[in-house]
Amino acid sequence: MYNSITVAVAGAGFIGPVHVEGLRRLGIRVKGLLGKDLQESTDACKKLNLEHPYGSYEDLLADEEIDAVHLAVPNVLHYSMVKKALAAGKHVMCEKPLAMTSEEGAELVELARKSNLKTGVNYNLRFYPINLEVKDRLAKSGSRIFAVTGSYQQDWLLYDTDYNWRVLADQGGALRAVSDIGTHWLDLVHFVTGLEAEAVLADLTTVHPQRKRPIGEVSSFTKDSEKEQATETIDVTTDDCASILFKFKGGARGQLFVSQVSAGHKNQLKYDIATQDAAYEWNSERPNELAIGRRGELNQVLMKDPGLMTGTAAPYINYPGGHNEGFPDTFKQCFRAFYDAVLGDTAAGEELYATFTDGHQELVLCDAILKSNAEQAWVKL
Template sequence: MDSFKVGVIGTGFIGPAHVEAIRRLGHVEVAAIAGVDQASADKVAGELGIPKAYADYRELLDDPEIMAVHNCTPNHLHYRVNRDSILAGKNLLSEKPLALSRSQTSELLSLAETRGIVHGVNFNYRQYPLVQHLRSLIKSGELGTVRLIRGNYLQDWLSEDTDYNWRIEPQLGGPLRAVADIGSHWLDLVQHITGQRITEVFADLATVLPVRKRPTDERFTFSQAQGAAGTVNSKENFEQVKVETEDYATLLVHFSGGAVGTVTVSQVTPGRKNHLVCEIDCSKASAYWSQEESEKVWIGHRDRANELLMADPLLLGQNVMDYIRYPGGHNQGWPDALTNMMRQFYREVIQCEKKGNRAQGSLRSSGESGQFATFADGHRLQCVLDAVWESHRTRRWAEVSYLN
């Protein structure tokens, strides 16, 4: 295969981030991008040097050169774009969430497996080297039995009532906001690290700012020119709107292997930019990892000195070598984890396309290899989010049902 050409649907923050990560692979070409209109598509295509720009994503799907598609659209479009991409026969990497309901994610998973495409969901926090190392330590039993799982994911980009973004509106982002937008990453991460699935949740959700100021010009709701998160801080030209989605949540969580835990998520914590933390207490040792200091993991002991392990190829096992690309002291961060995700995904895609055996590729990518999150993982995460919403609605513990 001389050239493997792919397309990106979506021109906001995450679309260009995907383009950059794909290009770092060196053997996959971003040949097309689609936006909400021709002007936005042309603008981003020109800035990033992408040959083709489409005003309608369906035109991109009709392009016979495109072998895989990245869905980087707002949440409410994920189901439709994902479904159309599968029916067009394109290998597919979707931003999370896979869709906004369990029935939709179940349908997409079944359709993707039936059509034999390679499918993935971008839970890129799995892809840090020390996350993989911590996962291997737990899997080997070196840390003992997992007992307690704690953490938080805190941000501040919605901490003012003049901060506004489409994610706030349930018809665009879904009924859950803080839990679905950032909490989903933590929920996927700890399940990936420990190998235990979430079985039961108790949710306490709060809307700290029940009224926000929305720009009267809707273009600013989707604008990245207002900041990386698309926030708007002008006190002019706005209307007051009632907020129905949560700014904050604390979840009590039970896991399939007997572990129990808690997580707090917030988008209204001043000073916290992207503060994802997980702490796992096992019977022999405990471990602490923070995304903002991703190059190190703390290992705690009762009867000897604690350890601070740095991300150094000379100190990590062979199973982590595919995730660490530089010598010790050369820190890898969020863009590198995203590139690791692309590397794993396209390794699978290209292998399957060369063999001409799509059904086999779909079977592998839906399994428990742990290389990247698939539609099966996206569906299971949606089942957890449904339980969170049910617990919030009833003020009771809610069991996670993984039935379709």
């Protein structure tokens, strides 16, 4: 049923090709791709076996065959490119964060509402089957949630010689570690628990106030051996790590540690949800396992298995138990949910993918986190 949809992807870096792969696995036609210029577009299309390299975003939007646009470009471009896509009548799946500021995000939410087009933010981690299972279990139990603790840690910016456009405030925003990966944790926790933050206390740290930028840009997660080139020293104001406390409506408390300078942590999101009846612990580097703790019973480890997960998770499991599903699968399943909505198979308000409203919520939280760090005080939302 998805073969009636034609999509174009903007972005030829790390994440753009991941979008292409996820879409193709659903049977969605990906006609072409836009890079930073026609040469990059052409090279990427040859590598990915796509038929049409676009020379400009205007050319992409003018293509009447394109039903939807996926934006996998630097953060600073999201706001303007989303506006243009909506004006051109295209559905939009945008990488996170939705925009650079909550004011921009609010405008995009309103434009999306008026357009009657489907719009989403790619918080793909929702679509690990275990996370959908936890969401079901918490909803069905109705058990009071006491606390949510966790972290998101990486090490790809550990050294002052590590560089990417994300470290620049004018390209990625005033927040970096929190915005780039911390918002994944925030979105996932809100989605799974249904909790809503009402106040934050944040402490942000820039471990490397200066970094060595290669003469010429590098891609995300580039190997050390590929970065042997001349450099220039630049000032950095964005956060390398952060500690954040949360007060949630209803009395629950939260604690998050975010870091892109933690050696050995390649891409690890963890949460531990403590409820009256049980605790649920998940680690993205072991995504097919859920640790369930109880006081009066044996602790358990639930392995991803469609025979054991019959609720919300079931449609988003494509392989039997013992056959692991991972990072690329979350893109496919996120896009499955999004294009089900495009095709009219999902009622309004029942979307499992993150909407622009969800994306705006994370921007409002980021504003509060920045303010809290500046004032070194609790900030209410």
